[in-house]
Amino acid sequence: MKAKLTSITAAIAALSAYAGEYYIPQNGESYTVDEYGILYCGQAGVDPSKTSEVYYRNSAIKGWATGYENVSYGSNVIDRWRTPEKALGSAGLADYGDTDPSSPNYDPDASSVYHVVSLGDGGSITLTFGGPITDGEGLDFAVFENAVNAGFLELAYVSVSTDGVNFITFPNFYVGANPIGPYTNDNYPEYIYNLGSKYMCNWGHGYDLGELQYAYDYAVAHYDAASDSTSGNSAFSLEYTKHIIEMFSLVDLGDINYVRIDDITGDGSCVDSAGNPIYDPYPSSESGGFDLNAVGVINYAPAVPEPETFAAALGLFAAAAAAGKRRK
Numbered sequence: 001m002k003a004k005l006t007s008i009t010a011a012i013a014a015l016s017a018y019a020g021e022y023y024i025p026q027n028g029e030s031y032t033v034d035e036y037g038i039l040y041c042g043q044a045g046v047d048p049s050k051t052s053e054v055y056y057r058n059s060a061i062k063g064w065a066t067g068y069e070n071v072s073y074g075s076n077v078i079d080r081w082r083t084p085e086k087a088l089g090s091a092g093l094a095d096y097g098d099t100d101p102s103s104p105n106y107d108p109d110a111s112s113v114y115h116v117v118s119l120g121d122g123g124s125i126t127l128t129f130g131g132p133i134t135d136g137e138g139l140d141f142a143v144f145e146n147a148v149n150a151g152f153l154e155l156a157y158v159s160v161s162t163d164g165v166n167f168i169t170f171p172n173f174y175v176g177a178n179p180i181g182p183y184t185n186d187n188y189p190e191y192i193y194n195l196g197s198k199y200m201c202n203w204g205h206g207y208d209l210g211e212l213q214y215a216y217d218y219a220v221a222h223y224d225a226a227s228d229s230t231s232g233n234s235a236f237s238l239e240y241t242k243h244i245i246e247m248f249s250l251v252d253l254g255d256i257n258y259v260r261i262d263d264i265t266g267d268g269s270c271v272d273s274a275g276n277p278i279y280d281p282y283p284s285s286e287s288g289g290f291d292l293n294a295v296g297v298i299n300y301a302p303a304v305p306e307p308e309t310f311a312a313a314l315g316l317f318a319a320a321a322a323a324g325k326r327r328k
Helices: 012-017 210-221 238-248 307-327
Strands: 031-034 037-040 053-055 067-072 124-133 141-145 156-161 167-169 203-207 256-263 267-271 277-279 291-297
Touching: 124 291, 141 156, 141 256, 156 203, 167 238, 203 291, 210 238, 256 291
Parallel strands: none
Antiparallel strands: 031 037, 053 203, 067 124, 124 256, 141 203, 141 291, 156 167, 156 256, 267 277
16 A cells, blocks of 8 residues: 555544544545444445455456465354365356356356355465565455345455465454344444455455554554553554554565455454454354455566576676677
8 A cells, every 4th residue: 555544543442432433544445433333435346446345357456366275164164165266266256157057067156156165153264376465556455255235244354474374464343233143134334344345245355455554553653562551542452453563574565475364253252453342144054154255466566587587688688788889
């Protein structure tokens, strides 16, 4: 992210009291938090540098996850949905084959609604890519889930790593106050910030690596090491503050090779970056937890030429220089 993020101006930890209005910015979108929740004020699906919502056919997407590792399934997911290979490649209905039952190429799971890996409650998966993701202009990658409506949202933490060992989690906030049943549609985008995913099928939640720099600077400014506590009106809990301060130096935002998705068990036992409980459909069954459809890359790191390429280029340069001298 090259543009400077507007400062978070008040404590998200106090959201349950709804004391006034707060602004939680990301790129060009903003959320106003008041007694009605988090009000979405972005221009969704228009420009990836102005919103966190990315359509799967957006030309800004330059590639997709090519591999996976460290799959750990949580509870309430049957074998049919333990299909991590379906999280690779493009999101979207048009890319998976024929959904017409009369077709010889019929695939009942061709729809992007079914072309997923279900992680189960508390499950996790790490995605790898054809090249490193970098902090470029605007959003850098997008995570796609298979929500079929705007109220049935299964959520996950999103973390990134350079080495596949040390992961840093994006700051996230949730202000829904009530538990959600297994088949109700009572989770809304207005309650959610930076959790995968608050958008419907075929629309990915975009992430800006530059926000991690901002969040780190913010955490440092609001941490009192002497008392091991957050100071002032910090938006972050002490736990998240210490996490991002510890992990930031271990991750290179210009060289991200791994994206990890950790399902959030929706009973309120998982908390956001402010320490607020997070709710999503619970209890679940058969295809429980986050249903990962795809991860798309918007900003790849520039390729670094191999030493042989440098040598060849230098040889050509030297030959051209020598030829120029002879002509003189």
